[in-house]
Amino acid sequence: xxxxxxxxxxxxxxxxxxxxxxxxxxxxxxxxxxxxxxxxxxxxxxxxxxxxxxxxxxxxxxxxxxxxxxxxxxxxxxxxxxxxxxxxxxxxxxxxxxxxxxxxxxxxxxxxxxx
Amino acid sequence: xxxxxxxxxxxxxxxxxxxxxxxxxxxxxxxxxxxxxxxxxxxxxxxxxxxxxxxxxxxxxxxxxxxxxxxxxxxxxxxxxxxxxxxxxxxxxxxxxxxxxxxxxxxxxx
Numbered sequence: 001x002x003x004x005x006x007x008x009x010x011x012x013x014x015x016x017x018x019x020x021x022x023x024x025x026x027x028x029x030x031x032x033x034x035x036x037x038x039x040x041x042x043x044x045x046x047x048x049x050x051x052x053x054x055x056x057x058x059x060x061x062x063x064x065x066x067x068x069x070x071x072x073x074x075x076x077x078x079x080x081x082x083x084x085x086x087x088x089x090x091x092x093x094x095x096x097x098x099x100x101x102x103x104x105x106x107x108x109x110x111x112x113x114x115x
Numbered sequence: 116x117x118x119x120x121x122x123x124x125x126x127x128x129x130x131x132x133x134x135x136x137x138x139x140x141x142x143x144x145x146x147x148x149x150x151x152x153x154x155x156x157x158x159x160x161x162x163x164x165x166x167x168x169x170x171x172x173x174x175x176x177x178x179x180x181x182x183x184x185x186x187x188x189x190x191x192x193x194x195x196x197x198x199x200x201x202x203x204x205x206x207x208x209x210x211x212x213x214x215x216x217x218x219x220x221x222x223x224x225x
Contacts, residue, residue: 004157035215042217043158043203090157106157 002026004093004107012113018079021110025072025093031055032074033104034066037088046089049074050096078112086114118142121204121216129224131193136219138204139186145207147187149178152201152218194223 005024013019025032033056034046045058049068066076072093078085088111092104120139128134138147146165150158162171164180164187171178175198177190187206191198201218 040217043205043215045214092157103160103163106159108156 004091004105006089006091006107006110008110009108010111010113012115013081014115015081015083017081018077019081019112020075020077021089021091021112023074023076023091023093023107025074025091026105029093029095029105030072031094031096031102032068032072033092033094034074034076035090035092036060037090037109038086043090046076081114083114086112088112119204119206119214119216121202121219123219124217125220125222127222127224128194130195133190133192134194134221135188135190136202136221137186137188138206138216140206141185142206143184145184147180147184147204147206149187149189150203150205150215152203153199158201158203191221194221196223196225199223 004026007022023032031050033048035043036046037043046060046064047054047066048056052068063079068074088109090106090109092106094102094104096102118141122137146163148163149161151161152158162173162178164171164178167184168182169180175192179188187204199222201220203215203218205215
């Protein structure tokens with residue numbers, strides 16, 4: 001069974017631009033969560049989608065948004081990029097909602113650099 | 116925001132040595148997961164502990180959940196280079212959401 005895939009793997013943008021990252025979960029998984037990982041803050045939860053609905057949301061500004069499609073694939077968008085948005089963005093999928101303690105399977109991440 | 120501390124932040128040891136890393140919080144958690152993340156990859160789940168005082172073993176790795184469910188430890192016996200990576204703890208709070216610590220970066224030198 002294929003794992004979680006994320007595209008692109010690397011991305012370079014400039015301040016003020018917007019970016020869209022994509023995540024394809026493991027087949028059959030309905031929950032997709034997004035995390036931002038930086039050396040100083042570690043892994044921080046952005047949001048979770050389950051059956052096309054946002055279930056949980058972390059403490060990030062409204063510039064960070066996401067959506068999930070009927071095939072469970074998910075995208076996250078960051079508008080008006082700031083230097084501090086440079087990070088590894090990880091997507092994780094699970095069979096049911098991640099809050100149920102189900103195992104999350106992570107993708108390799110998208111490394112975003114904002115210049 | 117949950118206050119979660121992992122220590123040490125960095126650890127470099129020789130192959131064959133033993134080590135323990137810690138995950139501490141002032142909050143009580145319903146459960147806790149440990150992950151290992153290797154460079155260029157996403158975290159991989161190692162174990163989930165649920166009951167206070169619970170001990171789980173995974174080959175040379177021993178995980179313990181504190182009696183009060185506020186802390187956890189991971190002990191590695193006879194570390195090997197393949198154990199190198201970032202070890203993350205992720206407690207689950209009453210909001211049913213996992214939070215991650217900043218991790219312990221372990222390097223095992225052959």
